[in-house]
Amino acid sequence: MADSQKIDVFYSVHTFQEEELRGKAVVVIDVLRASSTIVTALNNGAKAVIPVADMAEASKIAQNVDSDNYLLCGEKDGIQIEGYDLGNSPLEYTKEVVGGKTLIFNTTNGTKAIKKSIGSADILIASFLNVSTVVNTLKIQKKDIVLVCAGWKGRLALEDTLLAGNIIHLLNNGKLADESTDGARVAFGIYKIYKKDLAGVVHQSNHAMRLKKLIGDDDINYCCKIDIIDIVPRLKEGIITLQNGEK
Numbered sequence: 001m002a003d004s005q006k007i008d009v010f011y012s013v014h015t016f017q018e019e020e021l022r023g024k025a026v027v028v029i030d031v032l033r034a035s036s037t038i039v040t041a042l043n044n045g046a047k048a049v050i051p052v053a054d055m056a057e058a059s060k061i062a063q064n065v066d067s068d069n070y071l072l073c074g075e076k077d078g079i080q081i082e083g084y085d086l087g088n089s090p091l092e093y094t095k096e097v098v099g100g101k102t103l104i105f106n107t108t109n110g111t112k113a114i115k116k117s118i119g120s121a122d123i124l125i126a127s128f129l130n131v132s133t134v135v136n137t138l139k140i141q142k143k144d145i146v147l148v149c150a151g152w153k154g155r156l157a158l159e160d161t162l163l164a165g166n167i168i169h170l171l172n173n174g175k176l177a178d179e180s181t182d183g184a185r186v187a188f189g190i191y192k193i194y195k196k197d198l199a200g201v202v203h204q205s206n207h208a209m210r211l212k213k214l215i216g217d218d219d220i221n222y223c224c225k226i227d228i229i230d231i232v233p234r235l236k237e238g239i240i241t242l243q244n245g246e247k
């Protein structure tokens with residue numbers, strides 16, 4: 001990355017104002033599970049994902065589209081919303097189910113983080129699944145970077161912090177720039193401590209514990225896989241698709 005490029009990290013939707021993202025390249029991170037699900041859905045042939053802030057916005061869009069081509073997807077507190085076609089398990093978003101469909105996507109923290117980032121210069125969606133491809137995309141652009149972690153209801157999420165640290169580590173070839181922000185230092189430091197056992201640490205996170213009680217381990221195991229997907233979802237004009245002709 002260019003020497004003059006700065007990286008900052010925000011740890012939940014509640015910890016920044018929209019103005020702080022103006023002119024920046026934003027990377028939205030929600031390892032468990034919204035960003036992992038978006039990456040998986042687009043990799044499996046979904047045409048587009050429309051992130052929404054809440055159920056009212058989701059219903060409004062759903063009422064005005066052809067239900068053969070659109071799926072209503074998402075969760076509240078980890079559970080599929082009643083009347084929705086899909087929940088938020090990335091494992092549900094197979095080629096057979098999402099191929100060619102546009103997904104109206106509504107989640108507790110992840111889609112809110114995406115919506116709040118809309119005034120920035122560029123918005124990419126990152127997960128462990130596609131981390132290196134996201135980093136390669138960031139390396140060839142010159143803008144300052146903000147990593148927006150979705151967190152959980154205003155609180156820091158360990159799994160998002162680890163991915164933010166992983167991105168900083170890859171961007172800077174394993175070093176931390178002298179003039180790094182406190183946010184970047186914390187993510188980088190946590191990643192360095194735990195990088196040898198990322199999956200083990202994610203399994204101990206508060207959100208993994210919540211999910212295990214609801215649905216078991218499968219989604220967590222999947223969301224900890226590194227670089228199994230080589231696409232970068234990008235938000236433009238309110239819709240997430242694959243960047244520049246991927247797939």
Ligand code: 3SL
Pocket residue numbers: 030032033034035075077078079088107108109110111150211
């Ligand atoms: O908060 C979110 O956006 C979700 O990803 C949370 S959950 O993993 O579906 O519980």
